[in-house]
Every structure is written in C-alpha cells, then in structure tokens.
Amino acid sequence: MTAFDVDEEKVGRPLSEAFTAPAISATAFTRLGEDSEAPVLPAPVLDGLAGPLGDLVRPAAAAREATQEDVAKALVDHEADVLVIVLPTGASQAIRMFAGAALAAGVAVVNATPEEVARDADIRRRFKEAGVVLLGDDLRSHVGATTLHTALIELMLSRGLVLGSTYQLNVGGNTDFLNLADTGRSATKFASKANALRAAGMTEVDGVAGPTGFVGHLADTKLCFASIKATSVLGSEVEIDLKLKVEDSPNAAGVIANAVRLGKAATDRGLSGTVDGASALLFKSPPHGLPESEARTAFLEFAS
Numbered sequence: 001m002t003a004f005d006v007d008e009e010k011v012g013r014p015l016s017e018a019f020t021a022p023a024i025s026a027t028a029f030t031r032l033g034e035d036s037e038a039p040v041l042p043a044p045v046l047d048g049l050a051g052p053l054g055d056l057v058r059p060a061a062a063a064r065e066a067t068q069e070d071v072a073k074a075l076v077d078h079e080a081d082v083l084v085i086v087l088p089t090g091a092s093q094a095i096r097m098f099a100g101a102a103l104a105a106g107v108a109v110v111n112a113t114p115e116e117v118a119r120d121a122d123i124r125r126r127f128k129e130a131g132v133v134l135l136g137d138d139l140r141s142h143v144g145a146t147t148l149h150t151a152l153i154e155l156m157l158s159r160g161l162v163l164g165s166t167y168q169l170n171v172g173g174n175t176d177f178l179n180l181a182d183t184g185r186s187a188t189k190f191a192s193k194a195n196a197l198r199a200a201g202m203t204e205v206d207g208v209a210g211p212t213g214f215v216g217h218l219a220d221t222k223l224c225f226a227s228i229k230a231t232s233v234l235g236s237e238v239e240i241d242l243k244l245k246v247e248d249s250p251n252a253a254g255v256i257a258n259a260v261r262l263g264k265a266a267t268d269r270g271l272s273g274t275v276d277g278a279s280a281l282l283f284k285s286p287p288h289g290l291p292e293s294e295a296r297t298a299f300l301e302f303a304s
C-alpha cells in the first residue's frame with residue numbers, strides 16, 4: 001500500500017504519523033499493520049490547493065517537482081491494484097492527473113470526488129479500451145445526507161405521493177467543508193447531489209442540495225438539515241423536516257473499503273471500464289444512477 005499527498009506535514013512521513021497531521025480532524029483510524037510505516041509520496045500540486053485550502057496547507061518541496069509519470073511509476077513499483085482518489089472537490093486538474101496516471105499504470109480507479117471522471121465519456125472509453133476498471137463518481141457515504149434523502153424520496157414515491165419541493169443543507173468543520181465553502185470549488189458537489197436526487201425519482205433538483213457552510217468548531221461532525229414536501233390522499237400535505245448529525249470521515253470509510261473490493265473483484269473477473277449496477281450503491285453520481293433498493297440488489301448480485 002502507498003499514499004500520495006502534497007501537504008508538507010504529510011509528504012515523506014510514515015502513514016501512521018501522516019494520519020494525524022495538523023489539519024486532519026478525524027478521530028478514528030484503521031490499523032494498517034506493516035504498511036503503517038510506508039512513507040507518503042509526493043504528487044503534483046496542480047490545482048489541489050486552490051481556494052481556502054491554500055491558506056492552510058503548504059505544499060512540500062518534493063510535490064512542486066513531482067510529475068504524473070512519477071505517480072504512474074510509483075503505482076507500478078508498489079504493485080497497486082486500486083487507486084482511490086480522495087482529493088479536494090474542484091481540483092479538476094489534479095484529479096484527472098491521478099486518473100491518467102492510474103490508466104498508464106493499468107491500475108483500477110475509485111473516484112471518491114464529485115469530479116466527472118466515470119461520467120466523462122472520453123475517459124470511460126479510454127479505461128474500457130485499456131482493460132482497466134473505473135469506479136465513480138463521488139462517494140455515497142454510508143448513512144449520509146444523500147443516502148437518507150434519497151431513501152425518503154423512494155419511500156414517498158412507493159406510497160404514491162406526489163413530490164413537491166425539497167432542499168438539503170449541509171455544514172461541517174473539516175477541511176472538506178473549508179474547501180467547499182468556496183463556491184468555485186463546490187459546483188461539482190451540487191451537481192453530483194442533484195444527480196442522486198434525480199436517480200431517486202425527484203425532478204427540479206438543481207442547486208437545492210449541497211454544502212452550505214463551514215463551521216470550524218464542528219471539526220469532523222457534519223450536520224444536514226433537509227426538507228421534503230409532498231401531496232398525499234385527497235390533496236393532503238405531507239412535509240418531512242429532518243436533521244442528521246454524523247461523523248463525516250468514518251461515514252465514508254466503509255464505503256471506500258467496499259469500493260476497493262469492488263474494483264479488485266471486477267478486475268479479477270476481467271471487467272473493464274465502469275461497473276454499472278453495483279456502482280450505484282457506492283457513488284452519488286455513477287454513469288447510470290439507480291434508486292437505493294435497486295442499487296442494493298445490483299450490488300449484492302455482484303458480490304454473491
């Protein structure tokens with residue numbers, strides 16, 4: 001196992017130490033065994049630290065000189081099976097650089113960010129032609145805002161209600177939310193959440209769900225406030241207002257583990273390009289989204 005970063009607090013340090021470097025607010029970590037002493041490798045900075053992160057994170061000198069070829073070579077040298085891209089939202093060049101490096105190295109990709117990678121027809125075609133698996137886009141957290149919001153939409157539709165308006169506001173205090181406080185960086189997150197609501201059966205969703213604030217003292221705690229209005233029997237009104245409070249990082253950890261397993265299993269089965277069906281459970285914006293219940297069935301079918 002290996003990892004890449006640009007932060008001078010992380011590059012060159014063993015994973016076990018880089019996990020708790022200053023800007024990180026997550027509190028629980030998995031055990032890595034012998035891999036925990038592997039050093040974090042430098043990656044090209046590109047647009048990784050554009051926006052508010054640039055005031056907080058200083059790039060390591062080695063990262064300023066790193067190239068896409070270095071990343072591809074490191075993936076080959078470490079005999080990587082799957083590359084997980086967990087870069088800041090909006091870092092379009094850096095995210096695409098990692099996808100390109102993985103393609104060159106023949107390594108499957110999990111794009112946990114909302115950047116269009118698996119949804120980009122050209123990138124998809126290149127992975128397919130090269131026989132490399134490509135999973136994404138934008139991780140769907142285990143019990144997160146999107147999972148809860150889309151499950152309630154599915155429930156209301158299954159009960160025959162006519163959906164009205166909805167919104168989903170999210171605040172948090174980790175570096176992801178700091179980065180997302182910049183509207184130039186958060187656009188793809190809004191688009192991705194809209195894709196998930198659309199796949200659940202809701203229309204008129206542009207701009208109604210997304211990150212809406214950075215509150216530093218919340219650290220890794222994320223709060224979601226959502227509302228769904230609908231019309232029921234004899235025109236009666238139904239309105240659900242909810243608040244969800246979760247720890248953001250562990251909420252993604254199990255899904256990332258499942259995405260890595262899916263990437264490896266798909267590669268071992270000789271698949272290439274995107275994996276429809278099974279991907280819909282793990283990502284908000286796969287090329288072909290599905291309602292939660294159908295996505296779960298497709299995932300379990302793949303896993304069995």
Ligand SMILES: NC(=O)c1ccc[n+]([C@@H]2O[C@H](COP(=O)([O-])OP(=O)(O)OC[C@H]3O[C@@H](n4cnc5c(N)ncnc54)[C@H](O)[C@@H]3O)[C@@H](O)[C@H]2O)c1
Nearest residue numbers: 005007043044045048086088089094113139175176248252
């Ligand atoms: N619950 C979740 O954590 C969750 C759920 C769904 C999607 N995501 C997505 O995952 C992505 C990462 O979220 P996060 O909370 O881990 O963010 P984070 O801010 O904690 O981590 C981003 C990391 O990327 C590094 N980085 C910046 N530029 C880089 C470059 N060019 N090369 C290599 N590393 C670089 C930063 O130094 C930092 O360590 C975001 O796009 C987010 O939307 C996260």
